Amino acid sequence: MDPLDELKLELQKIPWFRDLQIKHLDLIAGISQLRDVKAGEVLFREGDRAEYIYIVLSGRIALDMAVPPRGKMRFHTADPWEVIGWSSATPVVHQRTASATAVVDTHLAMIDSTKLRELCDQDHDLGYLVMRRLANIVASRLMSSRLQLLDMFAEPENKNAK
Amino acid sequence: MATHVHTHSPASPSERLLEPVWAQVMDITNEAEGISTYWLKFTDPAVEAAYTFEPGQFNMVYLPGxxxxxxxxxxxxxxxxxxxxxxRFVGNVTRAISRLKVGDVVGIRGPFGSYWPMKEMEGHDVIIACGGIGLPPLRPAIYHIMNNRDKFGKVYLLYGARTPKDLLYPTEFEEWERAGIQVQVTVDRADEDWQGQVGVVPMLFYRFRMDAPNSVVLTCGPEIMIRFVVYEGLARRVPAEQIYVSLERNMKCGQGSCGHCQLGPYFICKDGPVFRFDTLQPYFNVEEF
Amino acid sequence: MPSDRSPEIGSTVSIQKQIFNTLLEKLKAQGYEVVGPHVENETLVYAPIQKLEDLPRGYVTEQEAGSFRLVYTGHTRYFDVIPGAQSWKQFLFPSHANLFTLKKTDGAWEMETPRPTAPAYAFIGVRGCELAAIQIQDNAFLRSDFTDPIYRVTREKAFILAVNCMHPAGTCFCASMGTGPRVQGDADLTLTELEDVFLLNVGSELGRNILAGLPFESASAFVLNAANRGLERATLQMGRNMDTSDLPDLILNNLDHPHWRAIGERCLSCANCTQVCPTCFCWDATDTLSLDGNQTRRERVWDSCFNPGYSYQAGGNTRPTIHSRYRQWMSHKLGTWKVQYGTFGCTGCGRCITWCPAAIDITVEVADLRKEIR
Amino acid sequence: MTHHKPSLAVYKFSSCDGCQLSILNMEDELLDIAGALDIAYFLEATRAERPGPYDIAIVEGSITTPHEAERIREIRRQSKVLIALGTCATSGGVQALRNFTDAKAYANTVYDHPEFLHYLDTATPIAEHVPVDMELWGCPVNKGQVLEVISALLNNRRPNLPAYSVCLECKRRGTICVLVDKGIPCIGPATQAGCGAICPANGRGCYGCFGPTRSTNLDSLTNILTKLERTPGETVRLFRGISGYAPAFRETADVLLKESK
Known part of the structure; x- marks a missing residue:
């Protein structure tokens, strides 16, 4: 199969891409490629230049932060259709804020973030759809982080103890 | 109550509900750091013969003194x-329980409270969403589903714990999977050796597609987790009448007499611990209620 | 003409006041421990009484929010004094009760459950609000699925002589709650005090038996009229009133209202209101363990939703703030109680108003809440 | 503390001995205590004196001299569990009243040779000097509470000590509220239960010897009491009583004084 056709076919599987018009899908396909990472392989490291947004097509990617002296802390895993590296879609973030490692063999779509921003600037209809999706991702990631921050399973401090 | 009766009738079974019966610890399973399962057998064969419980019910466990x-x-x-x-060994009584050995005796009153709607759930898909020590009250429901697997549609267990070593019953997950229960496990944080999912229980709702109108959600765990599980269920159009939550409060009597566990009009010990969410909704987000 | 027949159940008879002593004697002869209002250490209590003269004749109470004064005016009536802090709850639901004692022998616990040994009480002078309160506690303690053994034994044996209230106090609002001043519930006898006679309405076979052989007359239309007029006047003399028309919704729909915080600024969280309340039924159970760990006594004591430990659980305190505890109390009394038992948890006796050191007045708070919402 | 009998030491600092006496007063239970504990040091009870370390040390009194400040640190080093017994040990007690004034001026008035006195500027609770494992309030302490704490330690459980106010105890015993009934100033609503509400039962107001409750509303209580004052400053004196140096009562009195100036 033509690599571009294969790419489009894969992108069409992503639920939220179904909202896109064909011309928009073509535009995104034009700045995207497919990538495979083997289990244990590092997709990017904290501090790397943030050039791509990834969408997991199959497999599982883990996000870790190195916390001295506790070592690597795993705070999120992304399963199919989840987006990672979303912050590179904003004009201000240039560095990866976490490391991404494949937990199992993983198949991904990678989108050039600079070009995606340019596309969104040129076509606000597309830009709106992309940013709306990113807002959803940020909201759910934030909620998740809040719950983790609350450490809901922790034994609470008994400041009102009997 | 109409006119009082001027006779002194002898104590009936409904009056012995404050007196424990005795059970012996037959076995202790260490489940996780600070959490163990105690396997109890009633010392009185008549009590044992009469004792049954529904999934989701509780006992008052008594350690004299x-x-x-x-x-x-x-x-x-x-x-x-x-x-x-x-x-889980967190309070005065449970810490004392942690010092029990096989052969020791504890007092039991129960079973008390409402239970998971196993009958009404038949024919539906079931989503069991729980966190931490919220899984134990749901395990009897899982067993019940396994015992009657053909009566239920798709069954998902969405389970989260703080870290991988805090997961309860991990050795049983495979058996549950074999019985046709899709087990999704997540932890809040892990080290890089953990191959499973990392994230919170409500996020697991993003991992599968549900037939919302035909699904029943059962949830138990920290109240904050329950809240967000309910929101995820409601966001996916699961009717509030098909979401069931199990709550926890300070309880003393177990039968709606001492007043401690009230939440609005409900005595959690008697009207709960399992509630249909729509009945709880008016009081659910009132702070410090 | 005095008669020695038994009156019919439902009928009203009149007796000369001194004959009441004969009635008390009969109760005692039948084994009752007779308790009633009594002045002790210059204050009003419920205590054993032997004769009519033990009742607080000549006294009135001046009750306002946060203030109670027993005043001697020298009037000639025995049942004019409105109750003080104590209620019949202390007999039916005692503040301390042993649930059981356990002794360890050879690793096994042996239980000893005390058979409730409370006497058969004759309650003399139960007001309409108080009888309603007893019936409200019946709902909590005498359920079909759970009967409290300690409460039941005393309750079943109790003889109740109720009293219609002719002179309500400043903090009374029983008329608003539909529990008085005329006694509404079932009593063995219901008394109305006129200047020279007692009227007694016969409510039960037991009441009838107690009157049998006593010199009574059937009450004339004149005295019955006088009693009715007195009760009508009493209704108008209520010191407080509470609009219940929009309860419990007013409260349950406004649980987040800032007014709760305003009350919390005054409330001491001292628990007095709950302890003097004749319907409050909360209790706690505690163990007292011997030093060697081989013997324990489990005891039940009055508890209160104002006690910071009341809603404590392994996760902390469900109601850490004072205003949340006050809201729990009031929203239970006038809100969720109705859902639980079909009645309000308040009979309008006014004790929580009088005995609140901070003078918090439930009728005022309800009215203020209503005003602020509009 | 399982196999051997745990050892107990009882110490006295600046105090009246009343709390130790309430241990000795437990005639019925004293034999049980002696059976369960090895009394290693308790000058009021026995001449036997065995050196530490001890499993349990019970300390009565407040710290008022440099020597005491030194000695309590040594006791802490010698003891596994340290219990502060009574209001002197938990809030400074009646000695702490001098913290509100110039102790030197008093000393100069009372003594011919105040220069021989060695005392600290303040009388302070044990917990201001060393970590304390448990505090038992009261002037004197309630013997039932002492027993409960010992039983809890021996049986490895949390002692059952009430967090509620004296009012609850008052009502449970059927006492009529002296504040409402007689207008007698009473700080029972803000005082920790435990005494059994002795004072109100005898027609007096509570003067707070069991210390402030953890959840109370002193602003509101102050408003009530100042209205009842029979003499100016009565409320301040009520709070600056036996538990006057306990932070909640101390701050309340300070605020009142500031307002009255």
């Missing part, structure tokens, strides 16, 4: 001769 704690039953309802209590 220390007091009582409301503890959900975590064992198979099909075998009430051995009652399992999975206990």
């Amino acid at each position: 220390y007091g009582e704690a409301a503890i959900s039953i975590s064992s198979n309802p099909a075998d009430p001769t051995l009652v399992g209590h999975t206990i």
Whole structure:
């Protein structure tokens, strides 16, 4: 199969891409490629230049932060259709804020973030759809982080103890 | 109450509900750091023969001199001769329980409270969403589903714990999977050796597609987790009448008499611990209620 | 003409006041421990009484929010004094009760359950609000699925002589709650005090038996009229009133209202209101363990939703703030109680108003809440 | 503390001995205590004196001299569990009243040779000097509470000590509220239960010897009491009583004084 056709076919599987018009899908396909990472392989490291947004097509990617002296802390895993590296879609973030490692063999779509921003600037209809999706991702990631921050399973401090 | 009766009738069974019966610890399973399951057998054969419970119910476990704690039953309802209590050692009573050995005796009152709507759930898909020590009160429901697997549609267990070593019953997950229960496990944080999912229980709702109108959600765990599980269920159009939550409060009597566990009009010990969410909704987000 | 027949159940008879002593004697002869209002250490209590003269004749109470004064005016009536802090709850639901004692022998616990040994009480002078309160506690303690053994034994044996209230106090609002001043519930006898006679309405076979052989007359239309007029006047003399028309919704729909915080600024969280309340039924159970760990006594004591430990659980305190505890109390009394038992948890006796050191007045708070919402 | 009998030491600092006496007063239970504990040091009870370390040390009194400040640190080093017994040990007690004034001026008035006195500027609770494992309030302490704490330690459980106010105890015993009934100033609503509400039962107001409750509303209580004052400053004196140096009562009195100036 033509690599571009294969790419489009894969992108069409992503639920939220179904909202896109064909011309928009073509535009995104034009700045995207497919990538495979083997289990244990590092997709990017904290501090790397943030050039791509990834969408997991199959497999599982883990996000870790190195916390001295506790070592690597795993705070999120992304399963199919989840987006990672979303912050590179904003004009201000240039560095990866976490490391991404494949937990199992993983198949991904990678989108050039600079070009995606340019596309969104040129076509606000597309830009709106992309940013709306990113807002959803940020909201759910934030909620998740809040719950983790609350450490809901922790034994609470008994400041009102009997 | 109409006119009082001027006779002194002898104590009836409904009056013995404050007196414990005795059960012996037959076995102790260490489940996780600070959490163990105690397997209890009633010392009186007549009590044992009469004892049954529904998934989601609890017992008041009594250690003479220390007091009582409301503890959900975590064992198979099909075998009430051995009652399992999975206990986290956090309070005065449960810390004392942590020092019990096989052969020791505890007091039991129960079973008390409402239970998961196993009958009404038949024919539906079931989503069991729980976190931490919220899994034990749901394990009897899982056993019940396994015992009657053909009566239920798709069944998902969405389970989260703080870290991988805090997961309860991990050795049983495979058996549950084999029985056609899709087990999704997540932890809040892990080291890089953990191959499973990392994230919070409500996020697991993003991992599968549900037939919302035909689904029943059962949830138990920290109240904050329950809240967000409910929001995820409601966001996916699961009717509020098909979401069931199990709550926890300070309980003393277990039968809606002492007043401690009230939440709005409900005595959680008697009207709960399992509530249909729509009945709870008006009081659910009132702070410090 | 005096008669020695038994009156019919439902009928009203009149007796000379001194004959009441004969009635008390009969109760005692039948084994009752007779308790009633009594002045002791210059204050009003419920205590054993032997004769009519033990009742607080000549006294009135001046009750306002946060203030109670027993005043001697020298009037000639025995049942004019409105109750003080104590209620019949202390007999039916005692503040301390042993649930059981356990002794360890050879690793096994042996239980000893005390058979409730409370006497058969004759309650003399139960007001309408108080009888309603007893019936409200019946709902909590005498359920079909759970009967409290300690409460039941005393309750079943109790003889109740109720009293219609002719002179309500400043903090009374029983008329608003539909529990008085005329006694509404079932009593063995219901008394109305006129200047020279007692009227007694016969409510039960037991009441009838107690009157049998006593010199009574059937009450004339004149005295019955006088009693009715007195009760009508009493209704108008209520010191407080509470609009219940929009309860419990007013409260349950406004649980987040800032007014709760305003009350919390005044409330001491001292628990007095709950302890003097004749319907409050909360209790706690505690163990007292011997030093060697081989013997324990489990005891039940009155508890209160104002006690910071009341809603404590392994996760902390469900109601850490004072205003949340006050809201729990009031929203239970006038809100969720109705859902639980079909009645309000308040009979309008006014004790929580009088005995609140901070003078918090439930009728005022309800009215203020209503005003602020509009 | 399982196999051997745990050892107990009882110490006295600046105090009246009343709390130790309430241990000795437990005639019925004293034999049980002696059976369960090895009394290693308790000058009021026995001449036997065995050196530490001890499993349980019970300390009565407040710290008022440099020597005492030194000695309590040594006791802490010698003891596994340290219990502060009574209001002197938990809030400074009646000696702490001098913290509100110039102790030197008093000393100069009372003594011919105040220069021989060695005392600290303040009388302070044990917990201001060393970590304390448990505090038992009261002037004197309630013997039932002492027993409960010992039983709890021996049986490895949390002692059952009430967090509620004296009012609850008052009502449970059927006492009529002296504040409402007689207008007698009473700080029972803000005082920790435990005494059994002795004072109100005898027609007096509570003067707070069991210390402030953890959840109370002193602003509101102050408003009530100042209205009842029979003499100016009565409320300040009520709070600056036996538990006057306990932070909640101390701050309340300070605020009142500031307002009255």
